[in-house]
Amino acid sequence: MDARNITPRGGDSRPxxxxxxxARSATxxxxxxxxxxxxVFMCVPKxxxxxxxxxxxxxxxxxxxxxxxxxxxxxxxDDYLSLFDGCADSHVAGEGSVSSLYYGxxxxxxxxxxxxxxxxxxxxDPSERAWSAFQYMRSRCYEPLDDCRExxxxxxxxIRENWHHIWHYREMGFYHRQLSVYFELFDREQILVLMFxxxxxxxxxVLARCFRHLGVxxxxxxxxxxxxxxxxxxxxxxxxxxxxxxxxxKDIMRPLVPRSLRQAVWRRIARANLxxxxxxxxxxxxxxxxxxxxxxxxxxxxxRDLSSWLE
Numbered sequence: 001m002d003a004r005n006i007t008p009r010g011g012d013s014r015p016x017x018x019x020x021x022x023a024r025s026a027t028x029x030x031x032x033x034x035x036x037x038x039x040v041f042m043c044v045p046k047x048x049x050x051x052x053x054x055x056x057x058x059x060x061x062x063x064x065x066x067x068x069x070x071x072x073x074x075x076x077x078d079d080y081l082s083l084f085d086g087c088a089d090s091h092v093a094g095e096g097s098v099s100s101l102y103y104g105x106x107x108x109x110x111x112x113x114x115x116x117x118x119x120x121x122x123x124x125d126p127s128e129r130a131w132s133a134f135q136y137m138r139s140r141c142y143e144p145l146d147d148c149r150e151x152x153x154x155x156x157x158x159i160r161e162n163w164h165h166i167w168h169y170r171e172m173g174f175y176h177r178q179l180s181v182y183f184e185l186f187d188r189e190q191i192l193v194l195m196f197x198x199x200x201x202x203x204x205x206v207l208a209r210c211f212r213h214l215g216v217x218x219x220x221x222x223x224x225x226x227x228x229x230x231x232x233x234x235x236x237x238x239x240x241x242x243x244x245x246x247x248x249x250k251d252i253m254r255p256l257v258p259r260s261l262r263q264a265v266w267r268r269i270a271r272a273n274l275x276x277x278x279x280x281x282x283x284x285x286x287x288x289x290x291x292x293x294x295x296x297x298x299x300x301x302x303x304r305d306l307s308s309w310l311e
Contacts, residue, residue: 013084017094017118017214018110021101023165023172024132025124025196029228031096033207036222040214041087043095048074048083051106052099062163064142069164092214102165102172107181117190118213119182124196125309126173126295127287131279133169136231139274148283173291176298183301193302227267232274
């Protein structure tokens, strides 16, 4: 894809590409890897959530939702466009809001605002994705339940009471339902669908596919291989809360330490404080059974064998 075919920069700044999801599928690591390319600009914050939340400040009401998403969402158009002001005309600019995949209204708004944007989606076995989301919220000490089974049973109530999408452990895994909207609204060649396992196993090749999709030099190799946002059961919950939430120590460090270094330090400490647990066999079996029809439809949509997700 020639870079000239991408929405041009200049004047009214807006994104040329969007990493639309899925949540807990290495989107942060992917965005961090893309940002290392000299011709790629990734906005800060990585997830402005504009297309899903445009027009009003969200009012999600789950534990930690105010700090995790409500206060961080960029919902005014002018504020959103200003995120890309620092991008040079020669670069392609993007962002990575996973809410864009989950909320159907986001696809319609992307079509309206940036109809020529390149879209990148990375998918993970939905059962593993659900477990990772549960473990992520446990690692941040927001998930009140120790047992994933109980959390899955409680999910309908959480959705009714307007807990934000990261709490929708099961619902966020119905990829065909979500992606089919994009395939209806955009040309197929605008959409690049990647797989989490491929990204983990062959990082450089998957990045090269992304760079080709964006119309930049695909031979560039990222210097660092970001680890993304880890999840697991915290060994020390008090330390977990300190790392996951705003506190005076972070306030002191913010003006003194570069953002990238701060994030690297917090992630290193957080990883050491986590105990990784595999998904329980009965939980995986229950989730896979519920996803079966959606996975089979997704296979047809993508023309890719996803039978391993059904095992």
